[in-house]
Amino acid sequence: MSKQELDVDFLADAMRAAALEVFGTMLGIEIEPSVPTPGVAVASEDHGVVSLLGLTGEWTGSGGLCCSAECACWIASQMLFSEYPEVNDEVRDAVGEITNMIVGNFKNSIGSVTGPIGMSTPTVICGHDMTTTNSGAHEWIVFPFTSQEHSFRMMVQLQPARQLASRAHDSIHHMLLNQ
């Protein structure tokens, strides 16, 4: 496997295994994976929730979960055995923790290729018409999942840290030349 690029099937297998295990164990729910798709920007539903984690190591980037507010409430309800008619702190916390577990197990699974990857604590955002992009214009790989009436997307963006550092160096060089 290239040191500059990670195989999508390899990543999809790891994400599928992590998501299925977390939903099966923590929520008692079977989920169905669909075909992963690339995308520079990931748009959320009209009223949606995005949960993001920073990833750092020899490979660096982000991982996250994107779903509707309704789906976020459903995830929290299944996890905490309570009803949540709207997104509140408990729903955000539950979605953040689910993201943490899925992305955490995903990055552990791909560690044989990427080396150890550190992970930040999750940031969860709830709002309308949100789009998640990367400053480096590197593509997300989006992994759709469905269960019963609900669907959500896991997403990941990883690139070699050296490539990112080189890009930052080029940007600073460009800025200095234009001063």
Added chain:
Amino acid sequence: MASWKAALTLAEAASFSATDRKSRQALKPESRSADQLVTDQRNMNILIVDDSMALRKILQRVIRNAGVTVGQIQEAADGQLALQCLEQFKPDVILSDINMPNMDGLELLKKLKGSETLKNLPVIMISTEASRERVMESIELGACNFIRKPFSEDDIREKFGLLAKK
């Protein structure tokens, strides 16, 4: 500390690796029957340290459902708050996450093992950070065991069962 270290061998630690995909029983709301109690019937005081309120809530439920005879359970959202809590509360065991703001679980572990009064308190780490290196690092710092997230009632029962035997 040496006995705690010996409790988890390198081979056992390796079994926590991310490639471990053993089938796990999904978490359920209902309680376990009395014949499945895993502790020595002594009420266990437990301190749960995790920055996720949802996870703390789930752990409380799973510990009770796993048949652990619970006395008092208290919660802290990070290592600093856990140390404050320990000024008043004397738990029999601490369950601590690793990735937390302010003071993470490994730093908490170092503080506990550096304290004359708290160094013998058993600490079970619970984290998605379950690489072999991270598990070994936790054990070397003095954790008595490690639970990988996501966890099942069986995982909790097994770890508390080991604790009770000691």
